[in-house]
Amino acid sequence: MKRRALISVFDKSNVEKIAEYLEGRGYEILSTGGTYRKLKECGVNVTEVSEVTGSGEMLGGRVKSLHPVIHGGILANRAKAEDMSTLEEREIAPIDIVIVNLYPFFAGLKEDKTFEEMVELIDIGGPTMLRSAAKNFKDVLVVVDPQDYDNIINEFEEKNEISYEFKKEMARKVFNVTSSYDAAISEYMNEDGEEEYLSVSYKKEENLRYGENSHQDAALYLRNDGKGVMNNIEILGGKKLSYNNIKDLDIAWKVVWEFDEPACCSLKHNTPCGAAIGENSYDAYMKAYNCDPISIFGGIIAFNRKVDKATAEEINKIFVEIVIAPDFEEDALAEFSKKKNLRVLKCQYKPDDKYEYVSVDGAMLRQTRDEKLLEELKYVTENQPSEKELEDMIFGMKICKYVKSNAIVVVKDKMAKGVGAGQVNRIWAACEALDRAGDGAILASDAFFPFSDVVEKAGEYGIKGIIQPGGSIKDKLSIEKCEELGISMVFTGLRHFKH
Ligand SMILES: NC(=O)c1ncn([C@@H]2O[C@H](COP(=O)(O)O)[C@@H](O)[C@H]2O)c1NC=O
Numbered sequence: 001m002k003r004r005a006l007i008s009v010f011d012k013s014n015v016e017k018i019a020e021y022l023e024g025r026g027y028e029i030l031s032t033g034g035t036y037r038k039l040k041e042c043g044v045n046v047t048e049v050s051e052v053t054g055s056g057e058m059l060g061g062r063v064k065s066l067h068p069v070i071h072g073g074i075l076a077n078r079a080k081a082e083d084m085s086t087l088e089e090r091e092i093a094p095i096d097i098v099i100v101n102l103y104p105f106f107a108g109l110k111e112d113k114t115f116e117e118m119v120e121l122i123d124i125g126g127p128t129m130l131r132s133a134a135k136n137f138k139d140v141l142v143v144v145d146p147q148d149y150d151n152i153i154n155e156f157e158e159k160n161e162i163s164y165e166f167k168k169e170m171a172r173k174v175f176n177v178t179s180s181y182d183a184a185i186s187e188y189m190n191e192d193g194e195e196e197y198l199s200v201s202y203k204k205e206e207n208l209r210y211g212e213n214s215h216q217d218a219a220l221y222l223r224n225d226g227k228g229v230m231n232n233i234e235i236l237g238g239k240k241l242s243y244n245n246i247k248d249l250d251i252a253w254k255v256v257w258e259f260d261e262p263a264c265c266s267l268k269h270n271t272p273c274g275a276a277i278g279e280n281s282y283d284a285y286m287k288a289y290n291c292d293p294i295s296i297f298g299g300i301i302a303f304n305r306k307v308d309k310a311t312a313e314e315i316n317k318i319f320v321e322i323v324i325a326p327d328f329e330e331d332a333l334a335e336f337s338k339k340k341n342l343r344v345l346k347c348q349y350k351p352d353d354k355y356e357y358v359s360v361d362g363a364m365l366r367q368t369r370d371e372k373l374l375e376e377l378k379y380v381t382e383n384q385p386s387e388k389e390l391e392d393m394i395f396g397m398k399i400c401k402y403v404k405s406n407a408i409v410v411v412k413d414k415m416a417k418g419v420g421a422g423q424v425n426r427i428w429a430a431c432e433a434l435d436r437a438g439d440g441a442i443l444a445s446d447a448f449f450p451f452s453d454v455v456e457k458a459g460e461y462g463i464k465g466i467i468q469p470g471g472s473i474k475d476k477l478s479i480e481k482c483e484e485l486g487i488s489m490v491f492t493g494l495r496h497f498k499h
Helices: 015-024 033-041 049-053 068-075 081-089 105-110 115-120 125-135 146-159 164-189 243-256 281-291 309-315 330-336 387-400 426-437 453-460 475-485
Strands: 004-009 028-031 046-048 097-101 141-143 202-208 218-223 233-237 263-268 271-277 300-303 322-325 343-347 355-360 363-368 408-412 415-420 442-445 465-468 488-491
Touching: 004 015, 004 033, 004 068, 004 125, 015 028, 015 033, 015 097, 015 146, 028 033, 028 049, 033 046, 046 049, 049 068, 068 081, 068 125, 097 125, 105 115, 105 164, 125 141, 125 164, 141 146, 141 164, 146 164, 233 330, 243 263, 243 271, 243 300, 243 322, 243 343, 263 281, 271 281, 271 387, 281 300, 281 309, 281 415, 309 330, 387 408, 387 415, 387 442, 387 465, 387 488, 408 426, 415 426, 426 442, 426 453, 442 453, 453 465, 453 475, 465 475, 475 488
Parallel strands: 004 028, 004 097, 028 046, 097 141, 300 322, 322 343, 442 465, 465 488
Antiparallel strands: 202 218, 233 343, 263 271, 263 300, 271 415, 355 363, 408 415, 408 442
């Protein structure tokens, strides 16, 4: 009996090549409408699926291949006599190769199509054929990726048949594609996030050289809808990003977009080591640099405004790994190009992921992003902050959001002069931040004070105002200490732990 290959593809690139090859090997080619026409034009001898099913395509293409004659031909277990006699009884011929790729749902997401258009992009017949063939991979070769056409030809040429391993590998690919395809549909339909199953759809962009350390494997997967910062970064110069680079630039980018004013953030080990707002990018950079001219070395520098030549010249005086900004002046790029390894990233996309995911052993955690800054400002001391001090307080709290807990940020003139991060008790974070800052006017804390010790320490360093969420049963102690030391204290009512 003549062997049969069913070809039904949306992406018709190179389809004639594989069809001609299979025809040359004696396969009968079956195809759905559009694929049939394309192959016919290319001179392939092809039979239309509707001729095989005896039922014309209908409902505008919603039903083309969904028929027992097709799925029986694919799913019959060739080693099972019962299956084969059923085929014979029903006059169904087996289908040995299934080549299908799907309606472009991912591309539709990127093009922001309407809901009705997206629904029409949900392929039904394609995944059904792919899944049937992949389930029966022992007997059927299934191909979902046009990039595999050459591999099939090579496999045939080398072995004169398709090996079990190859067929299994192709089936694995199919379930990977169809599950991601369905996950994207599920994600698209899901508006409130309260799903029973976690369905997210990401595609591997590349293997990274290594993970956090050189003995760890790592890869970058991008959202299939083309959204998100990482999907919208243009690398204008320098080598590829590393795993740590990506994690770091994510935080630096989030910091600068906390601000409407021109802002700059220098960051190391996922922690801002300098951050400032200024008149322009140059001013913000110089202030961020001066927060901590030592730690910035080898760091990441993010801006929320275009970067000019003067700023690039200043940055080039030190070694940094990455500069990321919404845009660059041409002469700034020329300046940066003097540094071979410096990654220059252009990104005009602001952070907008709704959820953050973290894996723990055996589970995934999901939370909404920490998008809020405060509930309500409460002035809890007699002594009130000046307008300028209040601005520094808000500035400090915006930085605190991105510093690992316990987090204390000491601010002066809209510069994060001292950052105390990731300490297991708050007083250590305060000591670190105050010590680093040298001098500062404002102290911001990501969470409340259980004792008055942080206020006391702040007083020693001449701090004028403190902003913190408040809410401790011992708030009174801190407030009293502030009154005693002439420090103003403001509560925000909102904690910003970052673990
Ligand atoms: N409904 C069906 O029976 C059906 N059978 C195949 N398709 C899809 O139709 C596309 C190919 O169609 P055409 O050959 O007409 O261009 C493929 O992407 C394939 O996945 C179908 N379409 C969608 O649901």
